[in-house]
Amino acid sequence: MTVAPLIAELEFDVWERLEAVTDPELDEPITEMGFVERVTLTGDSRVRIEFRLPTYWCSPNFAFLMAFGIRREVARLPWVKGVEVQLQDHCFGEQVNEGVNSGRAYHEVFAEYCDGADLAEVEAKFLAKAFDRRQESVLSGLLAQGRTPGAITRMRLGELAEVTFGGEEARAQLPRYLSLLAERGLARGPEAPAFVTWEGALVTEAGFADHVQRLRSTRINMEFNGAMCRGLAATRYKEVEIGPEGPTLVDFIQGRVPPREGAAQRA
Amino acid sequence: MYKTPDGKEIFVLDGHVHFWDGSPENQSNIHGKQFIDCFYAYHTNLSPKEELWAKARFEKYTEDDIYRDLFVDGPDDMAIIQSTYLKDFYKNGFSSIERSTSMARRHPERFIVNGSFDPRDGEKALEYIHYMKETFDIKGVKMYTAEWNGDSKGWALNDPSAYKCFELCDKLGIRNVHVHKGPTIIPLSKDAFSVDDVDYAATDFQNLNWIVEHCGLPRLDDFCWIATQETNVYAGLAVAMPFIHTRPRYFGEVMAELLFWIGEDKILFGSDYAIWTPKWLVEKFWNYQIPEDIAAERGVQLTDAVKEKILGLNAARLYDIDVAAKRAQLAGAPVQIAAE
Numbered sequence: 001m002t003v004a005p006l007i008a009e010l011e012f013d014v015w016e017r018l019e020a021v022t023d024p025e026l027d028e029p030i031t032e033m034g035f036v037e038r039v040t041l042t043g044d045s046r047v048r049i050e051f052r053l054p055t056y057w058c059s060p061n062f063a064f065l066m067a068f069g070i071r072r073e074v075a076r077l078p079w080v081k082g083v084e085v086q087l088q089d090h091c092f093g094e095q096v097n098e099g100v101n102s103g104r105a106y107h108e109v110f111a112e113y114c115d116g117a118d119l120a121e122v123e124a125k126f127l128a129k130a131f132d133r134r135q136e137s138v139l140s141g142l143l144a145q146g147r148t149p150g151a152i153t154r155m156r157l158g159e160l161a162e163v164t165f166g167g168e169e170a171r172a173q174l175p176r177y178l179s180l181l182a183e184r185g186l187a188r189g190p191e192a193p194a195f196v197t198w199e200g201a202l203v204t205e206a207g208f209a210d211h212v213q214r215l216r217s218t219r220i221n222m223e224f225n226g227a228m229c230r231g232l233a234a235t236r237y238k239e240v241e242i243g244p245e246g247p248t249l250v251d252f253i254q255g256r257v258p259p260r261e262g263a264a265q266r267a
Numbered sequence: 268m269y270k271t272p273d274g275k276e277i278f279v280l281d282g283h284v285h286f287w288d289g290s291p292e293n294q295s296n297i298h299g300k301q302f303i304d305c306f307y308a309y310h311t312n313l314s315p316k317e318e319l320w321a322k323a324r325f326e327k328y329t330e331d332d333i334y335r336d337l338f339v340d341g342p343d344d345m346a347i348i349q350s351t352y353l354k355d356f357y358k359n360g361f362s363s364i365e366r367s368t369s370m371a372r373r374h375p376e377r378f379i380v381n382g383s384f385d386p387r388d389g390e391k392a393l394e395y396i397h398y399m400k401e402t403f404d405i406k407g408v409k410m411y412t413a414e415w416n417g418d419s420k421g422w423a424l425n426d427p428s429a430y431k432c433f434e435l436c437d438k439l440g441i442r443n444v445h446v447h448k449g450p451t452i453i454p455l456s457k458d459a460f461s462v463d464d465v466d467y468a469a470t471d472f473q474n475l476n477w478i479v480e481h482c483g484l485p486r487l488d489d490f491c492w493i494a495t496q497e498t499n500v501y502a503g504l505a506v507a508m509p510f511i512h513t514r515p516r517y518f519g520e521v522m523a524e525l526l527f528w529i530g531e532d533k534i535l536f537g538s539d540y541a542i543w544t545p546k547w548l549v550e551k552f553w554n555y556q557i558p559e560d561i562a563a564e565r566g567v568q569l570t571d572a573v574k575e576k577i578l579g580l581n582a583a584r585l586y587d588i589d590v591a592a593k594r595a596q597l598a599g600a601p602v603q604i605a606a607e
Binding site: 054057114121218224228235 | 309
């Protein structure tokens with residue numbers, strides 16, 4: 001095996017691990033959002049990951065969580081001996097990079113920026129929103145199949161796991177919903193009810209309409225944010241040139257065009 | 268005024284407009300550059316292609332530009348100019364009340380200029396509120412809770428120092444508080460876009476109107492809950508509006524949420540000029556309908572009467588504008604470009 005394909009293969013491993021890192025606010029993988037700019041392997045099995053958020057002002061708490069997520073996931077690869085994470089062009093970038101690359105524990109780094117509190121509350125709030133969004137997609141998919149609220153609320157976990165969705169969104173979200181249910185211990189075994197709230201209460205037929213409406217608000221909000229972030233990520237560092245044909249967006253040169261070789265190779 | 272395809276004249280009060288100077292000459296540091304760059308990314312991301320501006324014009328536009336874009340080419344009858352200082356980022360402030368007032372003096376019948384203050388300035392903030400009331404007779408203020416001020420990288424509406432300022436606003440009759448939620452930096456243990464503080468402040472200051480710009484995006488779901496419980500909380504549509512072009516279905520979902528939870532009397536149009544210009548926003552809005560399946564689920568729709576409220580009548584009520592009298596006044600002073 002020659003060296004070049006080997007490197008490409010290892011880089012692919014890294015990109016695959018990065019898919020497990022999500023933006024906590026959007027519940028979307030950072031790779032999907034286009035946040036990861038570059039993956040670089042150095043000779044001694046060390047990996048450097050550069051990432052960039054849609055704006056200089058994106059919330060630093062989420063930037064921290066994503067940076068630590070990258071460190072955690074890439075370090076899981078058995079061949080990786082060291083991980084360096086670089087957040088670029090961010091108002092809190094220096095602190096994030098220092099924190100994530102210092103080797104210190106996650107909670108220790110946050111304590112100094114949290115007035116002694118920790119990030120658990122914020123993380124929990126957004127994990128609950130992620131759960132609601134995933135469940136909403138699954139419920140919408142089931143309703144679209146013509147199932148009634150009564151039938152849906154009586155479903156068992158084993159039965160839900162067997163459902164095949166035609167729609168892309170429900171198909172993508174079902175495994176993510178099931179994994180969060182299991183992770184949280186909200187449903188154990190195939191006979192457990194498939195639909196409960198984040199707090200563990202059963203979703204009932206009588207409460208179904210209200211429940212779905214509430215989830216919908218969360219989903220709309222997250223989709224809206226996701227659309228905004230995707231768009232801003234795509235236009236960051238681009239300028240408008242007004243030519244004879246009217247205005248066009250051109251890449252802002254001066255060395256700031258985002259490097260995307262990694263993404264291109266993966267595709 | 269916006270003239271509908273069937274000839275009806277609609278009063279447009281643009282609730283969220285800026286007259287800023289984000290030019291390199293006015294930037295104090297990298298943060299000033301990144302701030303206007305971020306605005307520019309919003310502009311390039313969500314504008315139709317034919318509405319895009321070159322960067323230099325976007326950074327600093329002229330008094331003639333704003334007048335033409337809002338009232339000559341655009342359908343606005345009146346516009347509310349919001350002040351945002353960002354003193355840590357810009358030498359002369361990003362958009363100060365003095366600069367905006369000087370611009371507005373050319374056409375005072377068309378502008379409402381709002382002030383701004385920073386509660387972290389303590390006594391000085393209170394003095395400044397008096398100064399703005401006495402000098403400019405302000406009716407409203409714009410609050411930017413994510414503003415940096417020395418070591419502080421953000422504040423909350425229910426901070427004790429803020430309450431002192433709002434007490435004074437209430438006493439002086441400064442009734443409209445426009446709130447912009449930006450990403451506050453620390454402490455990290457708080458949700459940077461949390462709208463919880465609006466809930467506290469709106470409950471404790473019932474005489475004040477709390478207009479949450481960008482309708483609490485990116486916490487629309489939380490905001491809707493709060494606004495439902497508080498009778499004096501309003502939703503400003505700035506930033507939500509341009510989605511009408513890039514993602515019309517999402518725009519419909521957002522409008523349906525707002526109409527369902529908050530109601531047609533408490534939603535205010537805002538172009539967020541110069542990030543976007545009102546002409547295309549108002550045209551598209553007038554011709555827009557919420558997709559039927561979404562409208563049916565929520566039992567709401569953007570009828571002509573509802574659109575008329577959102578475009579101007581709701582804001583006119585908050586700012587004591589007699590719409591009939593204002594129409595007559597403006598009809599007697601038609602728009603024209605000032606001599607160069």
